[in-house]
Amino acid sequence: MTVTLDDERLDAVFAALADRTRRDIVARLSEGEATLTELAAPYEMTLQAVSQHVGVLERCGLVSRGRHRQTRPCRLEPLALATAGSWIEESRRAWTERMDRLEAHLTDLQDDR
Amino acid sequence: MTVTLDDERLDAVFAALADRTRRDIVARLSEGEATLTELAAPYEMTLQAVSQHVGVLERCGLVSRGRHRQTRPCRLEPLALATAGSWIEESRRAWTERMDRLEAHLTDLQDDR
DNA sequence: CGCTTTATAAAGCGACTGCTTGACTAAGGC
DNA sequence: GCCTTAGTCAAGCAGTCGCTTTATAAAGCG
Numbered sequence A, B: 001m002t003v004t005l006d007d008e009r010l011d012a013v014f015a016a017l018a019d020r021t022r023r024d025i026v027a028r029l030s031e032g033e034a035t036l037t038e039l040a041a042p043y044e045m046t047l048q049a050v051s052q053h054v055g056v057l058e059r060c061g062l063v064s065r066g067r068h069r070q071t072r073p074c075r076l077e078p079l080a081l082a083t084a085g086s087w088i089e090e091s092r093r094a095w096t097e098r099m100d101r102l103e104a105h106l107t108d109l110q111d112d113r
Numbered sequence C: 001c002g003c004t005t006t007a008t009a010a011a012g013c014g015a016c017t018g019c020t021t022g023a024c025t026a027a028g029g030c
Numbered sequence D: 001g002c003c004t005t006a007g008t009c010a011a012g013c014a015g016t017c018g019c020t021t022t023a024t025a026a027a028g029c030g
Helices: A007-017 A020-029 A036-040 A047-059 A078-112 B007-017 B020-029 B036-040 B047-059 B078-112
Strands: A063-065 A074-076 B063-065 B074-076
Touching (some): A007 A020, A007 A078, A007 B007, A007 B020, A020 A036, A020 A047, A020 A063, A020 A074, A020 B007, A036 A047, A047 A063, A047 A074, A078 B020, B007 B020, B007 B047, B007 B078, B020 B036, B020 B047, B020 B063, B020 B074, B036 B047, B047 B063, B047 B074
Antiparallel strands (some): B063 B074
16 A cells, blocks of 8 residues: 655645645545646635646646536545655654554563563 | 644744655654764765755754764654644644534434424 | 864855746637 | 636746855753
8 A cells, every 4th residue: 555756846836835725625635626727716815826726736746637518627636645645654653563562572671680 | 642843833833844865864863863974875966955954944943963973863853743743633632623523413303303 | 281073163266946927839619 | 809707927026945154052072
């Protein structure tokens, strides 16, 4: 279930998530598809700025877009999200396992006394 | 088990992870503590550059440092890692649940025919 | 005490970001 | 054929990032 990506892609995905407007867009897309104009509505910034944010999400694979009449609906791509999550979990797992071994070792030492 | 952080902190954590040198440092710290000089050894860049990377990791809470003789050993703080992971998992969960509901709905429609 | 080791502080530089404005394209509705 | 709707392209600008060089501090060793 672990998905591995090259460094370049991980760079891009984490960089994309390092902006609260883009995280907000991702969160909203996790509730369903939306057009650019719908996505832009809640923000004070221009439509162009939101379009650029969506562009960042698209380029790193977090979002894909279709075509429907004049609109280009955005949808979340959970695979890219999963790869970032997997990377984090892997580091956390290694750290936790090491701590568990350390604790077990200390308990052994205590038992020996 | 879900840890929530404010936007500002999430910005910082994801931005910190958006650099492969820093991800590399995190991965190595997940295998155990290390001093700055130890961390810097594998890279071609200067010690100062690595110190700045560690500073970024420290400021966003991913790393903490102690004191031992002249060294200031770095250790991973898995909580900050967990919060970033939780944010990702939450979005993925929402998307997956929505897809499951959608699929169930489509199956219902098919059964009705 | 000086000398080395370990680390931090500050300034500078090229590259990149987030956002704006202004101009443009493409699809539909009248 | 025009006008609106939905979106893109491109240039510009202030601010930040990654890294360097240079200088400095603080702890241990001879």
